[in-house]
Amino acid sequence: MRLLITGGCGYIGSILVPKLLQEGHEVIVVDIQWFGNVLADHEKLTVIKMDVQDVDNIPMKGIDAIINLANIANDPCGDLNAKLSWEVNVLTMMKMTERAIQYGVKQILHSSSGSVYGVKDEDQVTEDLALVPISDYNKTKMISERVLMSYMDDIVVHMIRPATVCGYSPRMRLDVAVNMLTMQACKNGRITVFGGDQTRPNIHIQDITDIFIHFLGKGLETAGVYNAGFENISILDIAERVNEKMPAEIIVSESNDPRSYRLNSDKLLATGFKPKYDVAYGIKEVIEAYQDKRLEDDDNCYNVRTMKKLDI
Numbered sequence: 001m002r003l004l005i006t007g008g009c010g011y012i013g014s015i016l017v018p019k020l021l022q023e024g025h026e027v028i029v030v031d032i033q034w035f036g037n038v039l040a041d042h043e044k045l046t047v048i049k050m051d052v053q054d055v056d057n058i059p060m061k062g063i064d065a066i067i068n069l070a071n072i073a074n075d076p077c078g079d080l081n082a083k084l085s086w087e088v089n090v091l092t093m094m095k096m097t098e099r100a101i102q103y104g105v106k107q108i109l110h111s112s113s114g115s116v117y118g119v120k121d122e123d124q125v126t127e128d129l130a131l132v133p134i135s136d137y138n139k140t141k142m143i144s145e146r147v148l149m150s151y152m153d154d155i156v157v158h159m160i161r162p163a164t165v166c167g168y169s170p171r172m173r174l175d176v177a178v179n180m181l182t183m184q185a186c187k188n189g190r191i192t193v194f195g196g197d198q199t200r201p202n203i204h205i206q207d208i209t210d211i212f213i214h215f216l217g218k219g220l221e222t223a224g225v226y227n228a229g230f231e232n233i234s235i236l237d238i239a240e241r242v243n244e245k246m247p248a249e250i251i252v253s254e255s256n257d258p259r260s261y262r263l264n265s266d267k268l269l270a271t272g273f274k275p276k277y278d279v280a281y282g283i284k285e286v287i288e289a290y291q292d293k294r295l296e297d298d299d300n301c302y303n304v305r306t307m308k309k310l311d312i
Contacts, residue, residue, distance in 0.1 A: 001217065002026045004063045004105075006052050006096070007070030009037045012111070014171040016067070016209040021045055023213070030058055031070070034310060035300055038170040053088060055095040060103035067109045067212055068093060071140075074175060075115075076304040078137030081312060089140035094147045100155060107156040109212050110148055113141040114161045114201055114229055117261045124264040127161075127225050145225065156223050158215045162208050163201030163229025163263050166282035168289045174301040178202060178279055181239050182286040185248035187297050195255030196236030201229030201263035204277030214273045222271055229263035230275045241279060246287050 008017050008029030020027050021042050029039065029047045039047055050057065052070045070092075072078060072085040097108060117125050118132035133139045148157050166178035174183050177200060184191045211228050233241075239250050289295035299305040 001064040002062050003028065003216075004059070004066045005029045006058075006066065006068050007031055008067075009033055009039060009047065009171060010035065010069060010073075011169050011171050011173045012165065012205060012209060013069050014038050014169050015205050016069075016212060017045065019209055019213060028059055028063070034306055034312070035171055052096070053092045055092060055099055058096065058099070060099055060105060063100070063103065063105050065107040065109065065216060066096070066100055066105055067111075067216075068096070069111050071111070072137070073303055075135040075137045076175070077307055078135055078140065080304055080307055082136045084312065085136055085140050089137075090144050090147060093144050097148060097151050097155065101151065105155060107158070107217070108148065109158045109160065109215055110144070112145050112159050112161045112225075113138065114163045114227060114261070114263050116142045116145070116161060117263075120261040123262060125227070125261050126264045127227055127267055152223060156218070156220055158218065158223060159225045160208075160211055160215075161225065161227050161263070163203040163227075163231075165205050165208055166202055166279060167205035167277065168282075168285035168295070169205055172289075172295055172301045173303065174297065175303055177235060178238055178242075178282050179286055181235075182242050182246065182283050183290065183295075183297055185242050185246040186287060186290040188248070190249040190251060191239045191242060193236050193239050193250060193252045195257065196239070196252050197234055198255070198257065198260040199232055199234050199262055200238075201227075201261065202231045202233065202238075202279050202282075203229045204275070204279070204282050206277045207275045210276070211268070211273060214271070226268045226271075227263040227265045228268055229265055231279050232262035233279065238279065242283050245280075245283050 009031035026044045071089045078085040115138045116131045
C-alpha cells in the first residue's frame with residue numbers, strides 16, 4: 001500500500017513507520033519536525049518537512065490510506081496555545097479529510113485520545129458512554145471525531161482512542177506518566193506523584209503501533225471508534241511499579257488534575273487484536289535506555305518545553 005503518515009516523525013510515528021516499511025509499504029511522512037527526525041533512510045520512505053496546515057500541498061495522489069498522528073498533543077500544550085490546537089487538531093484534519101476524499105483515498109486511521117471521556121466513575125468505560133472532555137486538548141479530540149464521523153459515507157474511518165502511551169521510542173516523550181516517573185527514579189532517586197489516586201489506562205507504544213497496522217486496509221465492517229488501553233492503574237500504582245525495578249523515594253503531593261477513567265477495550269479485542277506488551281516492560285525499556293545512555297532527560301522529550309523554546 002501507499003501510505004501517508006502525518007506526524008510520522010513523532011513519538012508513535014518513529015516506531016510505526018519502520019514497522020510499515022518492514023511490511024513492504026511505501027510510506028510518505030509529513031511532519032513539521034519540531035522534535036527533529038530520527039527515521040532512517042529507506043528506499044520506500046519519503047519524509048517531507050512541512051506544516052500539516054498547508055493542506056493543499058500534502059501529497060495525496062495515489063495514496064491508499066492515511067494514518068493521522070499529527071496533533072498538538074496533551075493538555076499543557078493545548079493550554080499553551082489553544083488556538084493552534086483547534087486549528088491543527090480539528091480544522092486541518094477536516095480539510096485533509098476532504099482533500100483525501102477528492103483524491104480517492106480509501107481509508108483514514110485517526111489517533112484520538114482516551115481522555116475524551118473526562119472523569120468517569122464507571123468501572124468499564126466503553127465506547128458508547130458520553131464524552132465529557134475537560135481540557136481544550138480533550139475537546140479538540142472529541143470534535144475531530146465528530147467531524148470524521150460526518151465523512152464516513154465517503155471514506156472508511158477508524159478512530160483509535162489510545163490510553164496513555166508508555167515505552168521507549170527514539171523520539172522519546174518523558175511527559176507521559178510511566179516514562180516520566182521512571183525517568184525521575186533513574187535520574188533523581190525519587191518520584192513525585194501528584195494526587196496518586198487517579199486511575200489512568202495505559203498502553204505500550206509497541207501495541208498502539210500494532211493497532212494501526214491491525215486496522216490498515218480493513219473495510220466498513222470494522223469502521224468506527226475503538227478504545228485502546230489494557231492496564232487501568234493509579235498513578236501511585238505506577239510509581240510503586242517503577243520502584244520495584246528502580247528503587248526510589250516516592251513523594252505524594254496534592255494535584256489539581258481530577259481526570260480518572262478506566263478504558264474497556266473489549267470492542268478492539270473482539271476484532272482479533274491481542275496486546276503483547278505491558279507497563280512493566282515499558283518501565284524496563286526506559287531504565288535500560290537511560291543506563292545505556294540512549295536516553296537523556298532532555299527538553300526535546302517534553303512537548304510543552306519544546307513549544308516554549310520555539311515560541312509556538
